[in-house]
Amino acid sequence: MRKVLVLNPADNIAICLADMDAGTVIDQDNLKLTITQKIPRGHKVASKAVKKGEGIIKYGERMGHATKDISVGEHVHTHNVLGDRLSTEVS
């Protein structure tokens, strides 16, 4: 059984299919990484390193950008992502 879901090969995030603890090792579908913090089910984990200002790619499309550097295995959510055009979050 897979622990994460990769939606598109171009993505820099994967979807956690279960609640993840720090230290969980992912090794599936040519993806190897270690989860570095608690991430709830359904949330995103960085599968590639993302620099501040770079796009967050999901489904092969840009869904927003990183507001700080994000390393592989980190939780990707409203604390480090902002929509490009519209957002309810305060930057």
Added chain:
Amino acid sequence: MSLTGYKRSDGRWGFRNHVLILPLHQILSAAARDIEEQSQGAVAVSHDWSQVNEKDHERIIHSLAGNATNPNLYATILLRLGTPIEDEVISRAKSYGKTKLIEISLSELKSLDKLTQAGITEANKLLLQAKSEQRVAAPISAIVLGLECGGSDAYSGITANPALGVASDKLVEQGATSILGETMEILGAEHLLAKRAITKEVGQQIIDVVARYEASINYEGIDIRGAQPSRGNIEGGLSTLEEKSLGAAKKAGNAQFTGVLEYAIAPTKAGLYFMDTPGHDIEQLTGFGAAGVNITVFTTGRGTPTGSAVMPTIKVATNTEMATAIPDIIDLNSGTIADGTQTLEENGQEIYNLILDVANGQLTKAEIGGHHEFNLSRLYGSSL
């Protein structure tokens, strides 16, 4: 896998060969239902239109005329009072397709009983003729697919919707037509969809229909952008409005958009389209049926039995728990993607295969359950 269907004399393809009973005034709706019940397999719809001149006049004419000539129909029996506005619906229908149209008029028969009896006799005659028609080999381009979602949940955007997108992409690649609806659902991702448009003009049309929708919402004093993603969405893991809207739009996969359609209007060539429709499930189905969609896939997180009189409607569950709880409503489970037991590609291939099976005649759960809802969509409300 081979595909078979009914080749219509106007060049379109059907995957069912129904006889539809369509009342052209709300007072004939009960007669339509009686004819369905007492005939040997006709399907009826009912609605609340009373032929009053409305601002939505054109929208209603398109909806009725388009559904009367859906390619899945062998014939349509139009129940009418004998008014000029009905003539308008019928002449419009004749311009859409060559579906056999039979008129039964209350002004000629003078009684609802006689109208119902005439309807039953006519329906049974047409049903016999329909049965004698043979399916023939059809190309994949015969498929005009409707993409719909209703009762979405946190899994919709990662399971059923992108899996349906895989199936839609496979069909469009082979020359089929696929139509994405629900303007409200793509709000926030329209600039991303516009980049996938075949021309700059089509891209601008996508932006424009969303802006038009947004203006109508702001008019009501509601700021929908401020409300999304909602707190529930954020708790579920959605970080931006683009992400939420992409989750809905992914039903249309990654193909290029060939064009934008007004509600209930048929595309003129193959490819992927966006249609400006309401979010309301049944109004969306009515718009697809009018546009000549001959099969619809409907993804659902909470489970809904909704079906159509003119199109087989395949229900795809976003999560295994719901799919297991209501197997009488769900045709296929995409929850396996979130369970980690199936890839998006594998599940998308299953949806693709099921679309072909259903096109070839396999009944959907909505068809077995006798679900054929119908709603006329109005922008302005009825004036009387």
